[in-house]
Amino acid sequence: xxxxxxxxxxxxxxxxxxxxxxxxxxxxxxxxxxxAFAGALEDDPALTLHVPEEDLRTLHEVAGQVxxxxxxxxxxxxxxxxxxSGTPLxxxxxxxxxxxxxxxxxxxxxxxxxxxxGDRLHQRGQKLLAHSSARATALASALAMDFIERCQAVPPxxxxxxxxxxAAGLPHDLAFSDQAPDLQxxxxxxxx
Numbered sequence: 001x002x003x004x005x006x007x008x009x010x011x012x013x014x015x016x017x018x019x020x021x022x023x024x025x026x027x028x029x030x031x032x033x034x035x036a037f038a039g040a041l042e043d044d045p046a047l048t049l050h051v052p053e054e055d056l057r058t059l060h061e062v063a064g065q066v067x068x069x070x071x072x073x074x075x076x077x078x079x080x081x082x083x084x085s086g087t088p089l090x091x092x093x094x095x096x097x098x099x100x101x102x103x104x105x106x107x108x109x110x111x112x113x114x115x116x117x118g119d120r121l122h123q124r125g126q127k128l129l130a131h132s133s134a135r136a137t138a139l140a141s142a143l144a145m146d147f148i149e150r151c152q153a154v155p156p157x158x159x160x161x162x163x164x165x166x167a168a169g170l171p172h173d174l175a176f177s178d179q180a181p182d183l184q185x186x187x188x189x190x191x192x
Contacts, residue, residue: 002144003143146161
């Protein structure tokens with residue numbers, strides 16, 4: 001999650017109109033879930049017996065809103081990774097760490113006792129952080145700190161995170177690996 005949040009922040013920072021597009025994407029998801037929730041309440045009116053009419057009206061008003069057109073809210077993590085990496089390896093690292101769709105290798109390593117054939121849960125987990133997990137956590141931290149530095153009224157010069165990330169062999173500013181620099185508000189030049 002930390003890597004996903006840091007990348008979303010970097011993407012918003014490095015994309016002309018990015019914050020607005022990301023908000024429209026999140027709003028579309030929210031409206032879709034609200035519409036489904038309102039439909040479920042209509043299917044079973046007993047669920048609303050103790051809900052004030054005003055709250056139900058507000059729910060239906062929100063559920064009736066139309067999201068922004070698809071192009072205005074187009075956003076996905078896979079596209080973010082494609083933009084900042086010339087290979088699918090960056091996205092592959094993210095998928096390996098993500099337990100949202102399937103258990104990650106790190107989750108499996110932490111909760112299965114591999115020494116016993118991997119057929120039973122380990123009571124306390126292995127307490128080992130896989131190398132890829134540690135590196136991804138460090139990368140997420142560097143990207144998030146770079147975003148925070150650059151959002152300050154006066155960003156520090158030189159950038160402390162640039163030094164820390166550089167010493168660890170980690171990128172800190174995705175502007176340098178942007179596969180679509182023309183989308184940046186500063187037209188492909190790295191921010192100061």
